[in-house]
Amino acid sequence: MAPKKGKGKEPPPPAKAAMGPPPKPKKPPPPPACFGPDDLAKFKEMFKAHDEDNIDKVKLEAIPLMLRKLGFNPKGAEIKELFRLFLEDDLVDTVEYHEWLFMIEAKMNWGDDFEVEVTKAFAALGHDDVETGVADLELLREELMTWGESLLEIEFVDWLRLALKDKTYNPEDGTLAYVKFIENMNAKDEKYIKEPINFFKLDQKTLAAMAIKKAQEEREEQEKKEAEKRAKDEAKRQKMIAEGLIPPD
Template identity: 65%
Template sequence: MPPKAAKGKEAKKEPPKLAMGPPPKPKKIPPPPACFSPEDLARFKEVFKAHDEDNIDKVKLPEIPIMLRKLGFNPKGSEIKLLYEKFLEDEFVDTVEYFEWLFMIEAKINMGDDFELAVTKAMATLGHDDEETGITDLELLKEELMSWGEPLLEIEFVDFIKVATKNKTFTPLDDQKTLAAMAMKKAQEEKEEEERKEAERLAKEEAKRQKLIQQGLILPD
């Protein structure tokens, strides 16, 4: 007959059994899509790190549409949902890793995008390209961009031209002449604005002085 356990003492707990076999292998991260150049990967990495607020090499799901737009895409809600279903492990995952981000970009590229078409149509409308030649008059385009909607500033238009005319119909010399003329015009406008403000200031001071003279507080010149 086995001895009885001593009263007031707890029975000894057995140590936990150790799991047999080797530890699980870490997840193997696939290489980036072969279609991306080193310059592409550097740009994608920069966008990813900018949204990795906790610096844990992961970004939150709501950031993905914003990040894609920063790369020039115009993702639809259905497309974002499809990307999540295709590249995330399950519906409970709330972050995206860098390699998943790269494959999402590749998939979005393969989906196509209507953003460029929309911009092309808008530019044709702004430039009154009724015959759809693909070419618009620069001065006419400038007038439209700076006169309706949210008007483009002169300095913004200069930056716009640097990009819009690169390797297009403008020659480098034409480009330089246009930018130089815009810069000179901008400088002249700023100078005139400063002169106007100075004239207003002097006029206010003179009006104040004349009022003090009338009140007998100061002597006239």
């Protein structure tokens, strides 16, 4: 009996592998020209500190933290755009060193609202409700040691030293001209490399939100006390009217 149609055919032979040596691994591109040796040393040190498995790669979730430690305030949409621009595809879960460098360069070129965020936080924490740009330094110290990632006493000593040096702190009345202080500390030649102030502990969106919330809670508590006092006074007045001690309205 003749075999059924389609039966008995041999499968086609597999394609022969291309001859020759295997392709060379891709060579990482050179670092951005805008970074000098000191810059690269700083960025490499941070990269290695977050390379938990010692594989010359860091996990994606470490990138926002690393950028904040450089003084940036990256938004979620910016992080996604950095990943889209510099990663091979959306399936990778790590970042290589050269990709990290290009992410830093891109974020620098995009600019940042870090200074605005920190200024708002200072105004809220220093109870500078009318935003004069001046606040009580001791009050700021107490608040910064309470809210967000609390400032350490040894870190505050650096604050005081630098505030005295740039004359933004007035020892006579204990006030800090915080707007000028932030501008000085956020200068372009200091922002990405040398960080005498622990900006990371201020660079938290929640910090300003928490401070504002605290101020709002304090206002609400004060309003509640005032309302309770008015209610007691009115009850006392009504009682005196009922007893004929004072005339009604």
